[in-house]
Amino acid sequence: MTPWQFFLSHQSEILSATLTHLSLVLISMLSATAVAVPLGMLIVQHRTLRAIALGTANILQTIPSLALFGFLIPLPFIGGIGPRTAVVALVLYALLPILRNTYVGLTSIDPAVLEAAEAMGMTNSQILFRVRLPLALSIILAGVRTATVITIGVATIAAAIGAGGLGTFIFRGVAMVSDAVIFAGAVPAALLALLADFLLGLLERRLKVS
Amino acid sequence: MNVKTAISSDFLIEFCDVSYHINDILDRAIVSGVFLGIPRGETLILLGRSGSGKTTLLRLINRMLLPTQGEVLVDRRPTTEADPIRLRRGIGYVIQEAGLFPHFTVAQNVALVPSLENWDSTRIDARVQELLQLVGLDPEEFSSRYPRELSGGQRQRVGVARALAADPPILLMDEPFGALDPVTRAELQREFSTLARRLHKTIVFVTHDLREALLLGTRIALLQAGRIVALASPQEFLRLDQPEALAFTASLNASAGFPQ
Numbered sequence: 182m183t184p185w186q187f188f189l190s191h192q193s194e195i196l197s198a199t200l201t202h203l204s205l206v207l208i209s210m211l212s213a214t215a216v217a218v219p220l221g222m223l224i225v226q227h228r229t230l231r232a233i234a235l236g237t238a239n240i241l242q243t244i245p246s247l248a249l250f251g252f253l254i255p256l257p258f259i260g261g262i263g264p265r266t267a268v269v270a271l272v273l274y275a276l277l278p279i280l281r282n283t284y285v286g287l288t289s290i291d292p293a294v295l296e297a298a299e300a301m302g303m304t305n306s307q308i309l310f311r312v313r314l315p316l317a318l319s320i321i322l323a324g325v326r327t328a329t330v331i332t333i334g335v336a337t338i339a340a341a342i343g344a345g346g347l348g349t350f351i352f353r354g355v356a357m358v359s360d361a362v363i364f365a366g367a368v369p370a371a372l373l374a375l376l377a378d379f380l381l382g383l384l385e386r387r388l389k390v391s
Numbered sequence: 392m393n394v395k396t397a398i399s400s401d402f403l404i405e406f407c408d409v410s411y412h413i414n415d416i417l418d419r420a421i422v423s424g425v426f427l428g429i430p431r432g433e434t435l436i437l438l439g440r441s442g443s444g445k446t447t448l449l450r451l452i453n454r455m456l457l458p459t460q461g462e463v464l465v466d467r468r469p470t471t472e473a474d475p476i477r478l479r480r481g482i483g484y485v486i487q488e489a490g491l492f493p494h495f496t497v498a499q500n501v502a503l504v505p506s507l508e509n510w511d512s513t514r515i516d517a518r519v520q521e522l523l524q525l526v527g528l529d530p531e532e533f534s535s536r537y538p539r540e541l542s543g544g545q546r547q548r549v550g551v552a553r554a555l556a557a558d559p560p561i562l563l564m565d566e567p568f569g570a571l572d573p574v575t576r577a578e579l580q581r582e583f584s585t586l587a588r589r590l591h592k593t594i595v596f597v598t599h600d601l602r603e604a605l606l607l608g609t610r611i612a613l614l615q616a617g618r619i620v621a622l623a624s625p626q627e628f629l630r631l632d633q634p635e636a637l638a639f640t641a642s643l644n645a646s647a648g649f650p651q
Contacts, residue, residue, distance in 0.1 A: 259504075267591030291490070294491070294492060295490075296486060296490055297489075297491070297550075298490075300482075301480070301484065301503055301507070302475075302478070303476075303503065307507070315494045316494055358610060390493050
């Protein structure tokens, strides 16, 4: 069977796997952003916390993804088999790019702008929300974009712990030694990644302040 | 009734034996033992080479820095006792790179302090118009532009307008015209000297350019290694025989093309 024939005969199954995949990625990215952006804002001021947070996120990123899924399975509450564990792993994975870009974005602002803001009598929170954040937005979004592309890829491995998604076809294809089945998972995953990269790239350019 | 209060009342800004040290292993003194009183309406120039402590002295006035020894009094109150936010909103500040907010339009930049102070929008709009005209920018043309769409000189004009927005009695300026080309710089210096005379602000102006100091200052404080080594009116300054003052006078003659 050619990949195309397989695709045609399994259209609805592939579509539903794509939707599962997409929802895994979306939930993970929203959670990771909700954690990493405020954390990034916090570590601008706190030196010790900065070292701990960036260090931890760095280490998490170095754990091979399949191993990370495996480590989480025996844990209570967040572990087990299924999408919840997968989301936890994907969030941990996505933290670093967003956290690092948030920190870099907030700290790489023209010192003259910050000096003026302070000298004009803006409070620290006014400087954060009216100056640093708006100016860092495109860099933060670049981090979200990188993290999204990584997450779409890593989410295929989530199928190994029963979370479903496009990885299901890849694992099945490997077991059946069938390129056609592998393609059915890999091609939509690659297209999703390209599409996400393109759309977030558009948004990033719109938010950029020169 | 002590003598200090009596003296202080004459000055809007006063340095009483002020030192500022950077608290590291070397314990470097950036400013040492400065006494200086600045009366209302004066344009005081802080003149000195790079690293002589002039910017530090300026930043001690609006509490961007706190003295490690002595007191800085603004309107007779030590800066250590003032609320830094309130203090700074009453002190205009202009720096070399202007430091305009790149994500704000010209009008929004100028309106910064009034909007922090919650003025109503009609009053802010009127004030922005007035200020842009004051610094020689047509409000119609410039209000909605972004800083990146301005020349260096125009940006600096907006910087001055922003500093004046809430009509502060004090204006601090740190080499505001230092990064401009010579022609634009001369233009802005001339206009600013007229403006300063009209506004009756108390201005503290940092520069390393004696020509600028002579043009704009009512008095010149010469700094060397964190100390004030001379304090004179522009006329007197040229006749000083203090070595650092002579070095500056010589640089003036050299740049004018008249070797001594």
